[in-house]
Amino acid sequence: MKTGTEAALRLDGVRKSFGAVRALAGVSLAIAPGERLGLVGHNGAGKSTLMHVLAGVLRPDAGTIAADGREVADYGTAVAGGMGVRCVFQELSLCPNLSVAENVRVLHPKLRGWGWRRRAAGLILGQLDAIFPGHGVDPGATVADLTLGRRQMVEIARAFTVTDTPLRLVILDEPTSSLDATAAEQLLTFLRHADQRGVATVFISHILPEILAAAERVVVMREGLVVLDRPASGLGRKAIVESMGAEEQQPGGPGTARPVRPAGRPRAVLAGSPVPGGIDLTADRGDIVGLAGLAGHGQTAMLLRLFDARGRRDPSTVVESPVALVPGDRQSDGVFPLWSIARNISVRSLANLRRAGLIDPAREAALARTWRERIGIRTPDLDLGILSLSGGNQQKALFARALASDAGIILMDDPMRGVDISTKSEVYRFIRAEAERGRTFLWYSTEMEELFHCDRVYVFHQGRIVAHLPRDRMTEASILRASYAEGEDAA
Numbered sequence: 001m002k003t004g005t006e007a008a009l010r011l012d013g014v015r016k017s018f019g020a021v022r023a024l025a026g027v028s029l030a031i032a033p034g035e036r037l038g039l040v041g042h043n044g045a046g047k048s049t050l051m052h053v054l055a056g057v058l059r060p061d062a063g064t065i066a067a068d069g070r071e072v073a074d075y076g077t078a079v080a081g082g083m084g085v086r087c088v089f090q091e092l093s094l095c096p097n098l099s100v101a102e103n104v105r106v107l108h109p110k111l112r113g114w115g116w117r118r119r120a121a122g123l124i125l126g127q128l129d130a131i132f133p134g135h136g137v138d139p140g141a142t143v144a145d146l147t148l149g150r151r152q153m154v155e156i157a158r159a160f161t162v163t164d165t166p167l168r169l170v171i172l173d174e175p176t177s178s179l180d181a182t183a184a185e186q187l188l189t190f191l192r193h194a195d196q197r198g199v200a201t202v203f204i205s206h207i208l209p210e211i212l213a214a215a216e217r218v219v220v221m222r223e224g225l226v227v228l229d230r231p232a233s234g235l236g237r238k239a240i241v242e243s244m245g246a247e248e249q250q251p252g253g254p255g256t257a258r259p260v261r262p263a264g265r266p267r268a269v270l271a272g273s274p275v276p277g278g279i280d281l282t283a284d285r286g287d288i289v290g291l292a293g294l295a296g297h298g299q300t301a302m303l304l305r306l307f308d309a310r311g312r313r314d315p316s317t318v319v320e321s322p323v324a325l326v327p328g329d330r331q332s333d334g335v336f337p338l339w340s341i342a343r344n345i346s347v348r349s350l351a352n353l354r355r356a357g358l359i360d361p362a363r364e365a366a367l368a369r370t371w372r373e374r375i376g377i378r379t380p381d382l383d384l385g386i387l388s389l390s391g392g393n394q395q396k397a398l399f400a401r402a403l404a405s406d407a408g409i410i411l412m413d414d415p416m417r418g419v420d421i422s423t424k425s426e427v428y429r430f431i432r433a434e435a436e437r438g439r440t441f442l443w444y445s446t447e448m449e450e451l452f453h454c455d456r457v458y459v460f461h462q463g464r465i466v467a468h469l470p471r472d473r474m475t476e477a478s479i480l481r482a483s484y485a486e487g488e489d490a491a
């Protein structure tokens with residue numbers, strides 16, 4: 001923390017356990033007024049738990065919380081809210097059946113009386129314009145009708161709106177996970193200036209360039225403890241990765257290169273086009289094919305169409321193998337929230353786990369154990385509910401579900417959001433190995449770096465494929481140009 005300033009908020013010796021899992025093992029952390037703090041650590045390191053304590057959602061088992069130098073007894077959501085602490089959690093919290101403006105009212109009960117709807121709309125529009133110029137959100141729209149990216153924008157903008165209580169701290173837990181590259185950049189730019197208004201921010205991300213761009217101090221957590229707390233200036237990616245106890249692999253680094261595969265050979269196992277007469281998407285056995293472009297430009301729709309096409313007579317698509325989908329929006333499309341971790345992993349493979357017509361519990365448990373080890377799902381007990389896992393570990397369970405299945409084609413809908421860097425490296429290795437064995441991967445990603453793990457990419461713009469870039473023509477610039485349907489790459 002900056003020296004000579006009283007902490008806006010200070011945690012001392014905070015501990016929190018969930019049954020046998022020790023999520024926080026004695027954390028002390030001080031945040032100065034207006035400070036921009038970046039928080040990193042592997043999946044399950046305790047970041048979200050710590051932020052839930054700061055937001056008053058979780059009461060610590062031990063430890064104290066102080067504001068402006070004074071210990072606060074009975075620190076809960078009402079006290080935190082009253083002190084101007086806001087939080088954008090990983091699992092979006094907007095009420096889907098209410099409009100954007102009505103959701104603003106939920107946070108600001110003071111917005112009442114004649115014309116409150118107009119004032120709420122003005123408040124959120126002003127903030128959306130400040131953070132995400134060109135956002136395209138209508139404050140009268142029902143939240144359920146917004147894309148995931150726009151919901152995330154509203155949630156973030158709402159956290160920065162002010163009526164009666166001055167803002168002290170905004171916690172952003174993986175705020176860019178549902179934003180496309182442009183919106184993510186807009187947010188980082190905004191955060192770099194938010195401190196000018198005296199608002200402190202805690203920014204959690206697994207994308208280290210974002211942390212280094214947004215934060216002036218970086219805190220690394222590991223196994224429920226703070227293991228590094230340093231100014232961001234002069235702190236390199238390598239030091240952060242090492243302190244996390246992580247290992248990372250860059251595309252093109254040792255062991256990552258794949259021989260360039262010729263595209264468009266006749267025996268495609270997968271083929272289709274998002275619009276009649278446009279560029280066709282094809283994939284062969286063993287291909288890793290990327291889908292790129294700005295978020296919401298038809299990539300997910302294409303994946304879902306191919307997913308649905310299996311077993312149907314659809315002359316415009318070819319899907320010649322069982323298909324599994326790894327969803328990106330785990331909250332709405334991915335996890336079965338009332339089921340155990342084990343059942344969430346095995347559900348796609350139940351047909352193969354039968355003995356005498358019934359699911360064999362021993363085989364099901366063995367499958368889940370195997371995948372817990374392979375993909376590093378951090379839990380003491382696979383029979384616990386899936387929601388007991390940290391966000392990134394839930395995402396790993398969804399990966400395990402698809403990879404454990406008999407599917408020859410794996411469709412991935414931007415699935416690495418919230419997954420830590422060492423697990424990502426492990427999954428990238430796994431994808432390459434499985435592709436070598438003949439599995440086909442169709443991989444939509446909003447992370448530019450990730451696309452370079454693919455053999456080639458199709459770039460989407462307004463629902464169409466506008467470019468097909470083989471590996472030797474894939475550069476960040478060529479992908480971006482095509483994403484905006486500009487230049488010679490857009491076919």
Ligand SMILES: Nc1ncnc2c1ncn2[C@@H]1O[C@H](COP(=O)(O)OP(=O)(O)OP(=O)(O)O)[C@@H](O)[C@H]1O
Pocket residue numbers: 018021022023041042043044045046047048049050378379387388389390391392393418420
């Ligand atoms: N409600 C809960 N019940 C049981 N265990 C929990 C609960 N919430 C968190 N945990 C456990 O506490 C540990 C820390 O989780 P936390 O969500 O704080 O991690 P994180 O660092 O935010 O991870 P991620 O990067 O995946 O979001 C994990 O092992 C998680 O499984």
